[in-house]
Amino acid sequence: MTLPTAVSPSAQPSGPPPPGDEAWWKSAVVYQIYPRSFADSDGDGVGDLRGILGRLDHLHDLGVDVLWLSPVYPSPQDDNGYDVADYQDIEPVFGTLADFDELLAAVHARGMKLVMDLVVNHTSDEHPWFAASRGDGPGGPKRDWYVWRPARDGMEPGTPGAEPNNWGSAFSGPAWTWDEASGAYYLHLFSPKQPDLNWENPEVRQAVYAMMRWWLDRGVDGFRMDVINLISKEPGLPDGPVTGGAPYAGGLAACMGGPRLEEFLQEMHREVFADRPQRTLTVGEMPGVTVDQARRHTDPGRRQLDMVFQFEHMGLDQDGDKYTPKPLRLTDLKASLGRWQSGLDQVGWNSLYWCNHDQPRIVSRFGDATDEPSRVRSATMLATVLHLHHGTPYVYQGEELGMTNAPFTRIEDYRDVEARNHYAHAVAAGADPADVLAGLAAMSRDHARTPMQWTAGPNAGFTTGEPWIAVNPDHVRVNAEAAVADQTSVYHHYRRLIALRHDEPAVARGRFEMLLPDDERVYAFLRHDEAAGVELLVLGNFTGSAAEVPLPAGWAGAELLLGNVPDPAPAATTVTLAPWEARIHRRTVST
Numbered sequence: 001m002t003l004p005t006a007v008s009p010s011a012q013p014s015g016p017p018p019p020g021d022e023a024w025w026k027s028a029v030v031y032q033i034y035p036r037s038f039a040d041s042d043g044d045g046v047g048d049l050r051g052i053l054g055r056l057d058h059l060h061d062l063g064v065d066v067l068w069l070s071p072v073y074p075s076p077q078d079d080n081g082y083d084v085a086d087y088q089d090i091e092p093v094f095g096t097l098a099d100f101d102e103l104l105a106a107v108h109a110r111g112m113k114l115v116m117d118l119v120v121n122h123t124s125d126e127h128p129w130f131a132a133s134r135g136d137g138p139g140g141p142k143r144d145w146y147v148w149r150p151a152r153d154g155m156e157p158g159t160p161g162a163e164p165n166n167w168g169s170a171f172s173g174p175a176w177t178w179d180e181a182s183g184a185y186y187l188h189l190f191s192p193k194q195p196d197l198n199w200e201n202p203e204v205r206q207a208v209y210a211m212m213r214w215w216l217d218r219g220v221d222g223f224r225m226d227v228i229n230l231i232s233k234e235p236g237l238p239d240g241p242v243t244g245g246a247p248y249a250g251g252l253a254a255c256m257g258g259p260r261l262e263e264f265l266q267e268m269h270r271e272v273f274a275d276r277p278q279r280t281l282t283v284g285e286m287p288g289v290t291v292d293q294a295r296r297h298t299d300p301g302r303r304q305l306d307m308v309f310q311f312e313h314m315g316l317d318q319d320g321d322k323y324t325p326k327p328l329r330l331t332d333l334k335a336s337l338g339r340w341q342s343g344l345d346q347v348g349w350n351s352l353y354w355c356n357h358d359q360p361r362i363v364s365r366f367g368d369a370t371d372e373p374s375r376v377r378s379a380t381m382l383a384t385v386l387h388l389h390h391g392t393p394y395v396y397q398g399e400e401l402g403m404t405n406a407p408f409t410r411i412e413d414y415r416d417v418e419a420r421n422h423y424a425h426a427v428a429a430g431a432d433p434a435d436v437l438a439g440l441a442a443m444s445r446d447h448a449r450t451p452m453q454w455t456a457g458p459n460a461g462f463t464t465g466e467p468w469i470a471v472n473p474d475h476v477r478v479n480a481e482a483a484v485a486d487q488t489s490v491y492h493h494y495r496r497l498i499a500l501r502h503d504e505p506a507v508a509r510g511r512f513e514m515l516l517p518d519d520e521r522v523y524a525f526l527r528h529d530e531a532a533g534v535e536l537l538v539l540g541n542f543t544g545s546a547a548e549v550p551l552p553a554g555w556a557g558a559e560l561l562l563g564n565v566p567d568p569a570p571a572a573t574t575v576t577l578a579p580w581e582a583r584i585h586r587r588t589v590s591t
């Protein structure tokens with residue numbers, strides 16, 4: 001099946017931006033907190049809200065404007081909270097609603113904002129809505145809140161191939177589970193403990209909107225919306241294409257950008273955001289989203305979302321499937337990010353990220369973490385290139401320290417449901433366990449989830465107890481305490497980049513122009529702030545060797561705003577960049 005790009009006829013056309021839309025987030029930087037792994041205040045080995053409260057000054061000093069909290073709702077934690085059992089409370093392991101209110105007040109008192117994770121493509125199977133739906137049986141009041149279907153004609157329920165269609169789940173195996181008690185299959189694009197809500201049902205949508213208003217009334221400043229482009233399923237739930245001998249079609253691919261997505265997002269905007277007193281931020285996570293779709297979703301006149309997370313650049317070092325890595329070609333990265341920059345110019349808005357809780361650490365991935373100088377140099381180069389693009393940058397906890405991938409070698413080291421299921425399915429299907437572990441070592445989500453490294457001390461200062469996942473042993477040199485004390489650290493480079501976005505308007509608003517698209521070593525671009533008569537030139541050497549690049553005319557002798565090497569060669573007709581060097585030059589031009 002080709003990915004649906006059709007737009008619902010009922011989706012509203014483009015119009016002027018809503019009144020009072022000041023788009024404050026265009027000059028903001030967002031910091032993502034994965035609460036399980038950030039800071040543990042009570043010694044149970046799991047991070048919590050009071051742990052975050054105790055570390056707010058680290059974030060304030062870094063200069064970030066917005067905190068995004070990965071889910072903190074009550075949950076059986078099958079997928080670390082992305083399986084929500086109650087949308088209007090706090091998971092006891094993280095604290096209480098009173099702790100949350102205190103945290104929110106403390107965030108606001110420091111002039112920052114707080115954005116919640118909204119996980120409404122699916123709930124936990126332990127959510128009371130699902131319990132009612134399961135218990136109701138056909139025709140019952142909540143039956144239709146989830147997606148229930150009978151077995152395929154003539155097939156014995158629960159046997160392979162009897163599933164209602166051929167969709168596979170993102171976490172291995174079929175996207176359907178037979179529920180003996182209610183005599184039907186239910187759909188789960190992720191784990192069997194994450195049943196998909198039926199967004200076709202208006203009662204479901206109204207319940208979600210009421211819950212969102214409840215959090216906004218409590219004072220939160222917006223939402224990051226989990227896999228929000230999967231909520232509208234193709235009518236009839238048709239089979240998808242099976243590729244490369246895979247047992248199932250991609251369930252996610254079959255549901256991306258479904259026929260009523262824009263209509264649902266516009267309805268949500270009307271019902272939840274349109275008349276709010278606070279200026280909110282919305283960002284939709286959208287696997288597989290195209291530039292054209294993203295442009296529509298983020299066109300302010302269409303009143304859907306402020307920005308989306310796209311995944312194209314995160315797939316460039318994967319050979320077909322996620323756990324088969326291949327080397328990144330810099331020209332592919334430039335072509336991809338460059339297309340997103342021009343595609344969302346003027347109308348839409350980009351979110352910019354290298355890292356989140358689902359991605360390996362960027363310095364181990366696109367940089368070089370094998371020795372200390374290369375780690376610091378490549379982490380700061382990657383940050384410079386990303387933060388100088390047009391869009392809103394996201395920093396994932398520990399990225400500002402240059403945290404690296406975990407040295408896990410055994411399946412027992414991993415905690416993630418996706419990684420463990422992948423290993424079990426691949427090995428059962430005959431794969432060599434060593435090969436499967438090599439794929440996990442490159443791409444596992446657990447690399448992002450090892451505890452935040454605060455100090456060189458026991459458990460990196462994350463907990464006084466037994467951490468729920470192993471601490472990276474490199475915390476003895478990579479930690480916040482050491483980084484804050486060292487002006488040449490990755491942390492101080494991030495702090496300077498964030499300050500630059502606040503102080504130099506060209507960073508937030510300048511038009512983007514890619515340079516040297518065919519160069520495999522150096523990432524180079526210009527930002528043009530025509531209104532202010534300012535231009536920025538950004539250079540990043542993506543290799544561990546020196547690289548000579550020609551500069552465009554007029555840049556010889558230009559001011560250096562920020563760089564990551566001591567005594568860089570001055571800008572001239574050509575410049576030789578040191579290994580992993582990054583720099584930002586500035587010049588004024590007549591308007």
Ligand code: NOJ
Binds near residue numbers: 083227357
């Ligand atoms: C995307 C989230 O980022 C990921 O962590 C989660 O496993 C899936 N959605 C399912 O909620």
